[in-house]
Amino acid sequence: MIEVKDVRKVFGTQEVLKGISAVFETGKNNLIIGKSGSGKTVLLKCIVGLLTPTDGHVLFDEKDYVAMNIDQKNEIRRELGMLFQGGALFDSLTVEQNVRFPLDMFTHMPLSEKRDRVNEVLKRVNLVNANHKFPSQISGGMQKRTGIARAIVMNPKYLFCDEPNSGLDPQTSIVVDELIMEITQEYNITTITNTHDMNSVIANGDKIIFLHEGNKHWEGDKYSLFESDNKELIDFIFASDFLKEARDARFNKLKNKV
Amino acid sequence: MAEYVHASGGPLFHIGRYVLMIKRSFAKPERAAMYWKETLVQMNNIGVGSLVIILLISFFIGAVSAVQFAYNLSQSMVPMYYVGFVVKESMILELAPTVSCLILGGKIGSNLASELGTMRLTEQIDALEIMGVNTISYLIGPKLAASVTMIPLLVVISAITGIWGGLLAGSMSGYVSGADYLQGVLMSFKAYNIFVMMVKSVVFGFVLTSVSCYQGFYAHGSAIEIGKASTRAVVLSCVMVLFADLILTWLLLR
Ligand SMILES: Nc1ncnc2c1ncn2[C@@H]1O[C@H](COP(=O)(O)OP(=O)(O)OP(=O)(O)O)[C@@H](O)[C@H]1O
Ligand SMILES: [Mg+2]
Numbered sequence: 001m002i003e004v005k006d007v008r009k010v011f012g013t014q015e016v017l018k019g020i021s022a023v024f025e026t027g028k029n030n031l032i033i034g035k036s037g038s039g040k041t042v043l044l045k046c047i048v049g050l051l052t053p054t055d056g057h058v059l060f061d062e063k064d065y066v067a068m069n070i071d072q073k074n075e076i077r078r079e080l081g082m083l084f085q086g087g088a089l090f091d092s093l094t095v096e097q098n099v100r101f102p103l104d105m106f107t108h109m110p111l112s113e114k115r116d117r118v119n120e121v122l123k124r125v126n127l128v129n130a131n132h133k134f135p136s137q138i139s140g141g142m143q144k145r146t147g148i149a150r151a152i153v154m155n156p157k158y159l160f161c162d163e164p165n166s167g168l169d170p171q172t173s174i175v176v177d178e179l180i181m182e183i184t185q186e187y188n189i190t191t192i193t194n195t196h197d198m199n200s201v202i203a204n205g206d207k208i209i210f211l212h213e214g215n216k217h218w219e220g221d222k223y224s225l226f227e228s229d230n231k232e233l234i235d236f237i238f239a240s241d242f243l244k245e246a247r248d249a250r251f252n253k254l255k256n257k258v
Numbered sequence: 259m260a261e262y263v264h265a266s267g268g269p270l271f272h273i274g275r276y277v278l279m280i281k282r283s284f285a286k287p288e289r290a291a292m293y294w295k296e297t298l299v300q301m302n303n304i305g306v307g308s309l310v311i312i313l314l315i316s317f318f319i320g321a322v323s324a325v326q327f328a329y330n331l332s333q334s335m336v337p338m339y340y341v342g343f344v345v346k347e348s349m350i351l352e353l354a355p356t357v358s359c360l361i362l363g364g365k366i367g368s369n370l371a372s373e374l375g376t377m378r379l380t381e382q383i384d385a386l387e388i389m390g391v392n393t394i395s396y397l398i399g400p401k402l403a404a405s406v407t408m409i410p411l412l413v414v415i416s417a418i419t420g421i422w423g424g425l426l427a428g429s430m431s432g433y434v435s436g437a438d439y440l441q442g443v444l445m446s447f448k449a450y451n452i453f454v455m456m457v458k459s460v461v462f463g464f465v466l467t468s469v470s471c472y473q474g475f476y477a478h479g480s481a482i483e484i485g486k487a488s489t490r491a492v493v494l495s496c497v498m499v500l501f502a503d504l505i506l507t508w509l510l511l512r
Contacts, residue, residue, distance in 0.1 A: 077388055090382055
């Protein structure tokens with residue numbers, strides 16, 4: 001379980017996060033949604049420690065991460081996997097070397113064992129026969145899957161995904177979403193995913209946190225999402241006029257039936 | 259530490275952050291084997307990768323110095339073998355270390371800054387950080403280690419090539435025979451000057467590498483920033499090398 005308490009983040013004069021408190025549950029894919037610029041990435045980076053919150057606390061299973069020194073943080077970080085928005089694969093290393101990197105750096109496994117583990121996770125993300133390709137030689141979807149493989153190769157307790165399906169076609173996007181979901185449940189991981197992709201919100205929203213201008217504006221799940229009368233949330237979900245009209249049409253139809 | 263990446267400030271801020279970076283680049287490695295492997299890669303990039311340009315430049319510098327000096331001597335009473343002596347002295351004391359390091363500041367400096375800048379902007383450094391790697395010591399430590407071993411070696415090669423270039427140009431232009439030139443080269447040989455050359459090359463190597471790594475590691479913004487960071491790396495490394503040259507010459511040759 002990860003808990004954020006009153007997290008604030010100020011850049012210069014701009015207050016990007018205005019005191020956010022939330023609980024992210026274990027074994028669930030916790031979604032952070034909100035429109036572009038609402039502070040999703042900043043919140044995620046504050047949680048993983050790439051940014052230090054101006055105020056507030058981040059607790060990993062009750063332990064205060066913000067207050068830790070660098071060595072203690074590194075301990076936690078070894079139990080943590082992250083999928084970056086752009087993949088962030090090491091471009092001088094092959095797919096296999098990328099996924100093996102954390103094992104090379106932090107374990108004493110013999111090479112053959114590491115290879116087996118790498119092939120196991122690559123198979124898990126449906127990426128076979130790409131072991132010796134470089135990131136520049138594979139597609140965006142394959143890069144995302146390599147990123148997931150690298151994030152889970154150490155069996156993390158916490159998994160963070162920043163926009164896992166940005167830049168992917170709808171089908172690949174669903175594959176990646178399902179993969180994250182399955183891994184989360186299978187290994188009982190605390191997963192936090194940033195997204196503004198409504199398909200994935202509707203498919204995976206066990207627990208949803210809606211950010212608006214640096215505030216937590218709403219919290220719930222995919223069922224309560226559509227019943228909410230929160231104006232900003234409705235504007236976010238039904239972004240286009242077409243969708244709003246479709247919703248109103250359906251609403252009127254329902255009303256007429258009554 | 260992550261916090262300071264996006265920050266900016268005056269010269270004092272940069273000096274402070276630079277000093278901290280140097281300090282942290284000596285942190286204990288998580289896995290010595292990985293660092294060693296990375297150091298070998300960097301030694302290859304920095305050392306072998308710069309060999310051809312150093313050979314080329316040093317040869318011409320030696321050759322031109324020899325011909326120029328011989329031309330001046332030809333109108334005086336000074337014996338011609340002095341050409342060998344002067345080319346040797348100037349190669350060892352100034353031209354080999356300083357000119358090589360200015361060239362390397364351009365080549366290695368822009369490489370390192372754009373490599374690290376790209377890693378920063380594509381979040382590869384963040385990815386390392388998240389894994390719990392000490393990014394500064396893993397990314398910068400091996401580069402510094404490779405530089406302070408390979409650059410002195412390149413400088414020695416540069417001095418030898420320059421002296422040899424002088425020999426070739428001097429004898430081909432007919433100013434000074436090979437034997438006379440060599441007599442000059444071997445005349446009043448001072449081991450201390452070699453020591454000065456080595457000190458300079460270690461210091462210059464360290465300065466140009468750390469300054470360039472600093473520019474790349476703390477790059478932030480958009481892709482254009484990578485180009486700007488590598489330009490800054492080159493300019494700043496060259497200025498710092500010249501500055502260090504002046505200080506070291508003062509300190510060592512008094
Ligand atoms: N390092 C930084 N320095 C200054 N301002 C920043 C920094 N990082 C983010 N911001 C600001 O914080 C705000 C929120 O940015 P953030 O990247 O969190 O948005 P987001 O919700 O992830 O958007 P998107 O969906 O487009 O990824 C933006 O206004 C941005 O300008
Ligand atoms: Mg974002």
